[in-house]
Amino acid sequence: xxxxxxxxxxxxxxxxxxxxxxxxxxxxxxxxxxxxxxxxxxxxxxxxxxxxxxxxxxxxxxxxxxxxxxxxxxxxxxxxxxxxxxxxxxxxxxxxxxxxxxxxxxxxxxxxxxxxxxxxxxxxxxxxxxxxxxxxxxxxxxxxxxx
Amino acid sequence: xxxxxxxxxxxxxxxxxxxxxxxxxxxxxxxxxxxxxxxxxxxxxxxxxxxxxxxxxxxxxxxxxxxxxxxxxxxxxxxxxxxxxxxxxxxxxxxxxxxxxxxxxxxxxxxxxxxxxxxxxxxxxxxxxxxxxxxxxxxxxxxxxxxxxxxxxxxxxxxxxxxxxxxxxxxxxxxxxxxxxxxxxxxxxxxxxxxxxxxxxxxxxxxxxxxxxxxxxxxxxxxxxxxxxxxxxxxxxxxxxxxxxxxxxxxxxxxxxxxxxxxxxxxxxxxxxxxxxxxxxxxxxxxxxxxxxxxxxxxxxxxxxxxxxxxxxxxxxxxxxxxxxxxxxxxxxxxxxxxxxxxxxxxxxxxxxxxxxxxxxxxxxxxxxxxxxxxxxxxxxxxxxxxxxxxxxxxxxxxxxxxxxxxxxxxxxxxxxxxxxx
Numbered sequence: 001x002x003x004x005x006x007x008x009x010x011x012x013x014x015x016x017x018x019x020x021x022x023x024x025x026x027x028x029x030x031x032x033x034x035x036x037x038x039x040x041x042x043x044x045x046x047x048x049x050x051x052x053x054x055x056x057x058x059x060x061x062x063x064x065x066x067x068x069x070x071x072x073x074x075x076x077x078x079x080x081x082x083x084x085x086x087x088x089x090x091x092x093x094x095x096x097x098x099x100x101x102x103x104x105x106x107x108x109x110x111x112x113x114x115x116x117x118x119x120x121x122x123x124x125x126x127x128x129x130x131x132x133x134x135x136x137x138x139x140x141x142x143x144x145x146x147x
Numbered sequence: 148x149x150x151x152x153x154x155x156x157x158x159x160x161x162x163x164x165x166x167x168x169x170x171x172x173x174x175x176x177x178x179x180x181x182x183x184x185x186x187x188x189x190x191x192x193x194x195x196x197x198x199x200x201x202x203x204x205x206x207x208x209x210x211x212x213x214x215x216x217x218x219x220x221x222x223x224x225x226x227x228x229x230x231x232x233x234x235x236x237x238x239x240x241x242x243x244x245x246x247x248x249x250x251x252x253x254x255x256x257x258x259x260x261x262x263x264x265x266x267x268x269x270x271x272x273x274x275x276x277x278x279x280x281x282x283x284x285x286x287x288x289x290x291x292x293x294x295x296x297x298x299x300x301x302x303x304x305x306x307x308x309x310x311x312x313x314x315x316x317x318x319x320x321x322x323x324x325x326x327x328x329x330x331x332x333x334x335x336x337x338x339x340x341x342x343x344x345x346x347x348x349x350x351x352x353x354x355x356x357x358x359x360x361x362x363x364x365x366x367x368x369x370x371x372x373x374x375x376x377x378x379x380x381x382x383x384x385x386x387x388x389x390x391x392x393x394x395x396x397x398x399x400x401x402x403x404x405x406x407x408x409x410x411x412x413x414x415x416x417x418x419x420x421x422x423x424x425x426x427x428x429x430x431x432x433x434x435x436x437x438x439x440x441x442x443x444x445x446x447x448x449x450x451x452x453x454x455x456x457x458x459x460x461x462x463x464x465x466x467x468x469x470x471x472x473x474x475x476x477x478x479x480x481x482x483x484x485x486x487x488x489x490x491x492x493x494x495x496x497x498x499x500x501x502x503x504x505x506x507x508x509x510x511x512x513x514x515x516x517x518x519x520x521x522x523x524x525x526x527x528x529x530x531x532x533x534x535x536x537x538x539x540x541x542x543x544x545x546x547x548x549x550x551x552x553x554x555x556x557x558x559x560x561x562x563x564x565x566x567x568x569x
Contacts, residue, residue: 003181004515008508008566017503039507040524040537062537064505065567119511 006115007122008065011073016065021058021075033143034061034132036124041067042143045132052083059129066122070113071129077110083137090130097126164458164466170547172197172454183517186552191337191365191496191543192521193387196451200391203450207443214439216416230442233449234432240452241382241399242373247431248405250398251440255364256286258383258398259331261435262360263290265408266381267329273299275328278321278357280305280313280343281533282336285526287362291331300328307533311339311488318348322355330359334366338527338539339488340471340496342370349379358404364388368545369467369495371460374399390455391448394441405431412437463546467495470544474553478542481560487539496543498525501560504567506540512566513540516559518552 025031025046034043043061047054057075078086089110095101096114103111116126124146135144170176175195178185187195207229213222215230231246238246252258271277277291281304288302295302305318313332322330330352335342349359360381363372367384374382381404386395400408410417410428414437419427428434455463474497478484483502501509510522521541524531531537542556 004512004566007511013567013569038523040528040531041507042537062505064507066508068505122507122511125507 003118007119009112009115011109011112012065012069015069015072019059019068019072021072021079022060023058024060025056025058030136030139032132032136032140034128034135034146035143036063036067036128036146038124038146039064041125041128043067043071043129043132045071045129045136047133047136049083054078054081054083054086057133059132063128064122064125066113066116066125067128070126073110073113074129074133077108078133086133086137090134093130094127097123164462164546166466166547166549169458170549172199173547174198174201176547180517180519181515183515184555186516186518186555188542188544188548188552188556189519189521190368190545190548191388191525191541193393194368194390194545195547196392196447197390197454199454200447200450204392204443204447207446212443215442216433226442229446229449230440233445233452236449236452237397240367240372240456242375243399244375245402248399248402250400250405250432250435251445252396252398252435253394253441254387254396255362255383255385256290256396258381258396259287259360259362260290261398261411262329262331262381262383262400263294265411265435266358266404267291267294267298269407269409271298271300271328274326275300276303276321276324276326277301278303278305278318278327278330278332278352280318280332281307282311282313282339282341282343282527282530283331283333284337284362284364285528286364287331287333288529301326303327304529305332307341311336311341311490311493313341313343313348315344315347315351319351322352322357327352327355327357330357331362332359333362333364334372335363335369335494336488336527336530337365337496338498338525338530338541339490340493340498341488341490342366342492342494344492345379346377349377353378365495368455369460369464371464380404386444386448386451389448389451391451392441392444395444395448397448398435402431405435410434410437414438416440458546464494466546467544467548470548470550470553471495471497473550474542474544474556477553477557478560481557481564484560487534487536496541498539498541500536500539501563504563506538508567509540509560509563512563513556513559516555516562518556518559520556 028046029049030047041063045059048056059071097116131144211225213226215227234246237249303321307313352359358380361379363384382399387393417437487498506522
């Protein structure tokens with residue numbers, strides 16, 4: 001089971017079991033839904049943005065361990081960050097879960113999801129929450145899909 | 148817990164199949180995945196192909212391939228004979244009255260779309276109703292929704308119980324509106340394993356003058372189907388779930404109905420005479436087979452039916468029934484594993500959920516143990532909504548599966564629990 005442990009690391013299992021920022025923001029400045037048509041998973045993200053900074057961020061929904069943990073870790077990573085850093089972080093994260101690149105230091109805990117790169121069918125699980133956040137920032141009305 | 152474990156050590160052959168010989172017919176099963184022997188339990192999605200089918204497709208391409216129905220040369224004549232020979236094999240398989248009632252399509256989905264478009268387009272008007280059940284695959288929902296959108300007809304859905312059994316009284320009540328133009332339902336549910344009482348359902352529809360389409364995608368590999376005994380107007384299925392090549396489907400239709408229906412697609416091979424003023428259509432079945440079909444694929448389906456007939460569907464069904472009962476008993480030993488679909492009449496598959504562990508995670512972990520299952524909504528999202536789950540895990544069986552493979556599945560499921568509870 002050693003290679004499975006590369007995917008299902010302790011941090012991921014922990015965030016799956018006890019997702020952080022798992023709630024609804026009552027009056028978010030931005031929100032969006034993300035769906036993964038492959039598995040029917042659905043996630044909603046909520047953001048409070050003040051003067052270009054993500055003051056608060058939360059999510060709700062049902063998904064697999066990878067998508068839940070990724071969403072939870074993402075909310076921790078983005079809270080307090082300037083909006084303009086989101087795209088940069090997403091690109092770095094996307095590289096980590098899809099290529100053999102070395103994980104940049106700036107990604108912090110998000111790096112635990114690097115194991116996903118060996119499971120191509122699960123990349124969409126890891127990026128679902130990120131797609132939803134990007135849709136929220138673009139103020140898209142339709143739920144964003146991973147494919 | 149001891150009894151089922153003890154049973155796992157008994158020899159496999161409670162059924163009369165020579166499993167070792169059957170497995171030897173499937174080259175793909177000999178491989179290892181992630182270092183483990185492949186245990187292929189995703190048969191409801193698509194089944195693996197015996198060497199007889201692979202060889203028949205190869206023999207066509209390397210020996211006598213040419214386009215059919217038009218050449219005067221030898222290869223075309225041979226291809227045509229093999230292609231039409233396969234049609235006769237399908238006719239015999241379904242016990243249809245005539246080869247003119249066997250239409251080759253791309254898959255079950257296209258067979259259903261053909262009926263929705265041609266039969267539905269001709270006969271369904273605003274205010275009419277189409278009756279389906281709550282356990283349909285998307286392929287037997289969306290074509291009717293499209294038809295309803297075009298015509299202003301209404302889709303009615305007969306519900307099922309928590310066990311996954313159709314509520315016949317509700318189905319009958321829907322048929323009673325006087326506006327129903329077609330009943331379309333699944334024979335064997337791909338999400339639940341339920342075998343619907345199709346003969347009764349057809350008789351109930353016929354008592355009200357309502358024609359019936361049966362979606363047989365899942366049933367044909369597991370149950371003997373006799374369309375004349377069923378008396379349904381249409382029966383649709385795919386080759387790829389029946390040990391044949393992908394890209395080939397079948398639509399059975401009663402001859403008088405097919406003759407009265409307009410063509411589905413226009414083009415070559417479906418005409419008798421074309422001028423710019425008017426086109427005369429070909430007779431059945433060519434009227435519904437526009438363009439060059441999947442010639443080698445159809446020939447491969449014929450080989451699959453020969454292969455399956457040599458084993459006998461009754462023996463296949465008995466073996467799979469034994470396997471399913473064993474699998475359900477074994478996986479039910481796992482705490483917090485819940486089987487979805489517990490109909491009394493059930494075949495071929497076990498769908499399940501494990502509390503707080505998502506089916507995708509189950510699927511990934513099983514894959515690393517060599518066990519291929521399906522995780523997801525199985526193209527039956529309304530069934531998932533009915534049970535309030537986003538997805539399920541599904542192990543589905545074919546004739547070549549063994550009790551040992553069920554044991555591998557069970558061992559892998561215990562690993563899932565171990566990993567998630569550590």
